[in-house]
Amino acid sequence: MPKKVHAPPPQVVIPFDCSDKRIKEKWTPKRAEDLANFPSPFRMLLLGPPGGGKSTLVKNIVIHQKPHFEEVYIIHEDHSDDPEAPGTSEYDDLDATMMLNEVPNLKFWNQVCADDADGPPVKRLVILDDLEMKGAERLKNLQTLFRYVSSHKGFSLCMAHQNFFGLEPVIKKCANIFVIWRPRDRDEIGRIEKRVGLDKGALKDIFDEVAPGDLDNICVDHTRGSPAPLRLNLWTSIEIDDP
Numbered sequence: 001m002p003k004k005v006h007a008p009p010p011q012v013v014i015p016f017d018c019s020d021k022r023i024k025e026k027w028t029p030k031r032a033e034d035l036a037n038f039p040s041p042f043r044m045l046l047l048g049p050p051g052g053g054k055s056t057l058v059k060n061i062v063i064h065q066k067p068h069f070e071e072v073y074i075i076h077e078d079h080s081d082d083p084e085a086p087g088t089s090e091y092d093d094l095d096a097t098m099m100l101n102e103v104p105n106l107k108f109w110n111q112v113c114a115d116d117a118d119g120p121p122v123k124r125l126v127i128l129d130d131l132e133m134k135g136a137e138r139l140k141n142l143q144t145l146f147r148y149v150s151s152h153k154g155f156s157l158c159m160a161h162q163n164f165f166g167l168e169p170v171i172k173k174c175a176n177i178f179v180i181w182r183p184r185d186r187d188e189i190g191r192i193e194k195r196v197g198l199d200k201g202a203l204k205d206i207f208d209e210v211a212p213g214d215l216d217n218i219c220v221d222h223t224r225g226s227p228a229p230l231r232l233n234l235w236t237s238i239e240i241d242d243p
Helices: 054-064 106-114 136-153 169-174 186-196 202-210
Strands: 043-047 071-076 098-100 124-129 155-161 177-180 218-221 230-232
Touching: 043 054, 043 169, 054 124, 054 155, 106 136, 124 136, 136 155, 136 169, 177 186, 186 202, 202 218
Parallel strands: 043 155, 043 177, 071 098, 071 124, 124 155
Antiparallel strands: 177 218, 218 230
């Protein structure tokens, strides 16, 4: 028998597809016609004080998605199945797939995805609204959701929170889109600048010059290929000399 000749591997990185990662949207010229139509899966943080419009903006992001999310899961501190104490009705107009008041573990998300393993990928969104960053089990499940579930299971995430300091560090590290209202704490604005990659003082200058209103927000989009990495109220690109 002739000996097999093993050719050396090519001196380049060979792409290997990950079968888990079935949702792979990208920015294209067509998608960029609507700057709120972020490619899935994304991990978005909406950071601002009460009454700024974080939940409203989340709903607008949902209706701007093309193709639309087929399933939407909402995790809200004030959700209740008790008819005598029904809890929040804030997201009733979204007709969510499921409402929860706790962050599920990995087994739950695997069960959600089990039925579509052999079919076309299902586009899903998880909305997390002002959850307390407390409890070992909750923090562990939040870390799993942001680190693994979003990437490997293709879930997009929108997390609204009032305080940058109070967020679990893994969440801040994994997020690729930040929507920021002017912080009331001067130290907080500096920490946000550092986290999102802006020079010291840049975010304050942007708020002072182009986003002075209470409802104004700045979007920093680190999605690969983003046509507008820095935006005012999601839709208007911002041009600054030294971002």
